[in-house]
Amino acid sequence: MSSHTTPPLDSEQDAIIVGGGIAGLQAALQLGRYGYRVLVVDAGRGRSTLCRGYHNVLGWPDGVSGAELRRLGRQQAEAVGVRFADDEIVQAAARPDEAGGGFVLDGRQEGEGAYRSRLLLLATGIMDRFPALPGLEICLGKSVYVCPDCDGYEIKGHPTVVLGAGSVGASMALTLTYWNDRLVYVNHEQKEIEAELLAELERHGIEVVSEPIVRVLEREDGCFEGVELADGRVVPGERGFIAFGGNRVHSELAQQLGVERMDNRHIVTDPRSKMTNVPGVWAAGDVAVHSEQVTIAMGEGSQAAIWMHKTLMRQA
Helix, strand or coil: CCCCCHHHHHHHHEEEEEECHHHHHHHHHHHHHCCCCEEEEEECCCHHCCCCCCCCCCCCCCEEHHHHHHHHHHHHHHHHEEEEEEEEEEEEEEHHHHCCCCCCECCCCCEEEEEEEEEEEEEECCECCCCCCCCCCCHHHCCCCCHHHHHHHHHCCCCEEEEEHHHHHHHHHHHHCCCCCCCCEEEEECCCCCHHHHHHHHHHCEEEEECEEEEEEEECCCCCCEEEEECEEEEECCCCEEEEECCCCCCCCHHHCCCEECCCCCCCCCCCEEEEECCEEEECCCCCCCCCHHCCCCCHHHHHHHHHHHHHHHHH
């Protein structure tokens, strides 16, 4: 176990966590409480920075924003000695045993070989694909949602507009019928919808509008009111869901390290330890294979950190 000294950021860490979202922060807190030299390298933008409200987290009955969770998490982690670097890791490589083992990471800002560590946790997450529509981002997590398991409950009793593309958006609209039958699907990208899905949409009485959206209408402070279309029409609503498909999984570093990934680019981990097939490399959160829930990301962060601790104990 290491003492709470303050080494320079370019000194060797016991563990580097790439990604300062929910999984990364939870892992950092756990590892910091063991007393290790822990560095979190975070590029500063991800799913949690965009979400203005998580509503299914125990202890937060009125919801909590991703920004607030990140602020509190960083504060807690720093209190137990964890350090942070505002940088983006662009290259990762394992060092040969004769060079001391571990890993060396290049930062976009700090440059080649800027960071060195005995162990590595990839908590780089994913990013939802959505168009840069005026008014959309301010509504995310407050009145426009991404995940039906997280926030389907929030649309109960509210006319809801699904903003999407082709069959992906159609599938989302059908999924949401569990909570609501007052749905309109706007096929913003005008992509083809599978015939079976079209038939199901018709059966459920879901109107399909194939017209580009020019802006999201919001009343104040992220309260969704509908969308304005390119032809001037307005589709009113009180809640929205987005489903465009093509989300970006940030697993490029895993590929560089030879870590096993699925065809959809999510990282494969051991279900018990969250370690990957590459010794010394763990993955947690949305970049790994799970149901993309903030609470599960927290659990995976803790789980990975506990098994990283076990490994560091064996190396001592």
